[in-house]
């Protein structure tokens with residue numbers, strides 16, 4: 644069974660903590676794990692809270708937002724899976740939400756409306772992310788941080804700078820969540836190649852905005868005989884996937900349900916890595932030397948300390964080589980914008 648299917652099975656709650664033990668995990672390999680979601684009452688936060696409540700690898704789910712978390716937490720807490728749920732609201736409860744956390748997932752911040760770029764969210768979301776990361780540095784400096792808030796190409800560098808200032812930065816523990824790009828690439832490719840989506844895998848590298856999203860269809864598994872025009876169209880659709888949803892929602896936000904699914908898959912992979920499951924590999928935006936850029940998304944092996952190994956890009960087609968060059972100036976300036984903001 645491929646990792647997506649396995650994860651999907653875990654996400655549907657078909658595995659309990661005790662069934663994991665029966666399936667050969669020792670009790671040591673399913674330790675208690677606390678996951679905190681910051682922005683838990685939002686469009687992504689609510690379905691992500693639901694999916695994390697279904698994950699048997701966590702024992703404690705802490706839901707934090709600036710408003711409305713008590714209701715979300717009460718609702719999710721009635722689901723009969725093993726983890727305990729607690730809700731926290733407002734600044735004064737942020738510390739309690741974070742204390743003891745193994746993984747902090749951040750979908751806090753405003754989403755796009757039609758006509759906006761992700762970078763248009765910078766002015767509001769940069770400050771939100773900065774404040775939340777200062778609290779993470781204080782209350783759970785060793786947690787893995789899964790950054791969903793946009794623009795990811797800038798919010799991840801902001802988080803890194805905040806942690807550096809606090810003296811807590813560990814580049815192995817900070818991740819920009821780009822899993823939705825992989826989820827989209829798999830779906831669109833399977834449709835075009837007419838293959839079962841469950842078996843499809845495609846790395847997506849670079850960043851998480853427009854041309855910085857580079858799906859490597861030349862490395863798609865299974866292989867399909869697609870024309871150059873079809874690959875160009877699939878690449879564009881993957882790059883514009885977020886905009887497709889923003890336009891379809893017509894002012895009511897951006898991707899929430901598919902993002903919650905992608906965020907839950909990535910958090911599940913992080914939990915597995917922390918628990919010592921071997922060969923957990925996901926694409927994610929991390930501090931990297933795969934290119935000359937200081938942050939870059941590529942395949943990463945996850946382990947007990949977060950990033951275990953950053954994998955290379957592998958062989959690229961000429962079209963992908965060109966795509967890689969085309970993204971670099973935008974990605975570089977988004978990264979620099981985040982660093983400059985954090986150090987103001």
Ligand SMILES: NC(=O)c1ccc[n+]([C@@H]2O[C@H](COP(=O)([O-])OP(=O)(O)OC[C@H]3O[C@@H](n4cnc5c(N)ncnc54)[C@H](O)[C@@H]3O)[C@@H](O)[C@H]2O)c1
Pocket residue numbers: 681682683684685686687688707708709710750751752753754755764768771774775790791792793794795820821822823824851896897898899902
């Ligand atoms: N990485 C990705 O692939 C991806 C995909 C989809 C959306 N996003 C981004 O995720 C973010 C959230 O999207 P959404 O649709 O859930 O938005 P939303 O407006 O529905 O929810 C955001 C939530 O954040 C909360 N919030 C605001 N300030 C906060 C703070 N200081 N502390 C804690 N919570 C705070 C709000 O109260 C709200 O509940 C956006 O920036 C969006 O662009 C990223």
Ligand SMILES: O=C(O)C[C@H](O)C(=O)O
Pocket residue numbers: 754755761793823851884885886888889897898
């Ligand atoms: O497109 C957006 O603004 C949200 C998110 O980054 C996405 O890819 O769906």
